[in-house]
Amino acid sequence: MTATRTAHRDVRLYEVVRSAHLERAHDFEPATIIYRDRRYDYDASLEPGLDLTQAGDVRAARIIARSHVQTLEVNEPLMLSAARRTALSVAAVRAVDALRGSHTSIVSYAIENLEPPRATGPRGRIGRWGRMRLARYVHRNIDRLAFGTDAAWDLYHDTFSAGRRQSTRIIPALPSAAEGGGTGQREAVVGFLGAFDERKGLRELLAAWPHVRAVRPDARLVLLGKGPLQPLAEDAADDDPSISLVVDPPRSAIPAALRSVKALALPSQPRERWREQVGLPIVEGLANGCVIVTTQESGLSSWLAAEGHHVVPSDAGPETLAAALVAALDDPRTPQEVLDALPLVDGRRAADQWLFERAIA
Template identity: 50%
Template structure:
């Protein structure tokens, strides 16, 4: 990668900047589709494909260095992490302060600040940050949320759940231009989508408790009993890998694929009839959208998800399966069998998707001419 920032100049190469807390392969793929921008990020995720980083201006920097880089750069438009992303609040606030101070010192026009919001979990819900120290932290977080939100000029909500939460919890954002553009994909162009195996079920994601892989495995015997031809492929990696392998050791209809390249993931998604993501909330996390949900839709899959995703209402309204995160195995199995039995055509799934990818539409709206 031969960019100004990567060469060590301490500046971004482009006047448009996106701030990321973490950077992963999906972000890199999307960056090649979005309007050109420098990306300033804190750390890489485990699924960071260096090949996809080529041609992008990427600056890896902690909060202090990120602010220093932005202060030295000609930043005219900046996309910050959404205000309710508490883990990046201090970084966002510091970055915006650096940008605004730099513009004032240089006597240049105020930079446009935008954000894309998909948070659907109140960061102050119990039992988040209990005790005196927790109360002090919540007090500080609330003020930083208001400060960052008050500096935002434009916001796109990617889910109705996010729009509802911000309306209730972040009044400082009401002064920004706002629009709801659901985080829905268009059909993936990775290959033909007419080769579906009508009995194939796919899980893609981290083998972690919060992603519901245990719940899927608990329901699977009942799925096979009701739909004997069903086959399951589990794609991913994570702390539950050994447990997953042990659970399916005597089930020949289940295949475990560990951390394959992206092209292989897409191949599994083209073949699957049903994509499953049974997300479960933790003390500090809730599924905002779910990349496996979006990618499943993009590949013409019927989707089974929980009410935790911000797209739950849309999925239910468009013929997909939605269950409670604590649904018993029999209920999960029944929903999955129903989707398999429906033999939903790929064209039917794709017909419900927008003409323009929701994130691309959001980017165009956020960065339209002033």
């Protein structure tokens, strides 16, 4: 049966849903998730026990309007690809509030750290202007806005002028320690987890790998993921016995894989319309006691550098990236010492508890 109302009074409106959203939903207080599309890593086995509805922009707004929503979490305002969808649902909520004399709490979690790119041509400029107008409308109607990184807070402060007062808080998007994440010493293994594409820096990592092996002949590289650069990963694994490849590993296998890795590499590369906001592989690597090697693109780069992880410029050459990888392999910290720097409560969970006005454990 097609849903016409939500099963819960708390609702999360997503543009794209992925496995990590479903995993968190099982850990968070019950809420209905309304989404438009699924990410490549969506695992349907995580669906049981959750109230999930796939709906287009207009239908999502209708469902929300027909439901007695108490708190609505929306896509962050600067997710311009979802501006129309988000604005329609916000408008629906506020229209119902006006009719009922009520006030639905609208909240959002922001990690965007890339200024909206300038458009070219009349149509492009008009489209950008329209999306930014919608983004400002959404921003004005948000009651609570949590920022997962300092970079996101800075961007929002620079983009939106002061207007209606809203509650804001920076809650770093850092994980808490995963169970078993701090056990044992680890061999000289570098891990890459995630999409095999140009943005995530797989090509740069493979270019740096011979330089790592020249200094650390015992080093091994494990590639876990899938994507358009899979042929490149396959060729590298075929040509170099120190490189192993695991294509599209199940989510259940990832924690164990990360607990065998000393350093997690995510040398993200910027694009005109994309910048690494946080990097889920970084979060999962930290939770499992890995030393991180990444670029300055991640919104967590300042925290990582301050905590002794290894951050290089995105345009660093193979030798520079290799030096950071070797330093990570030589890092004397145990996995438990990496975990000791993490918060007791997962940052995304803490943000959710604050957004939905629940006591933070």
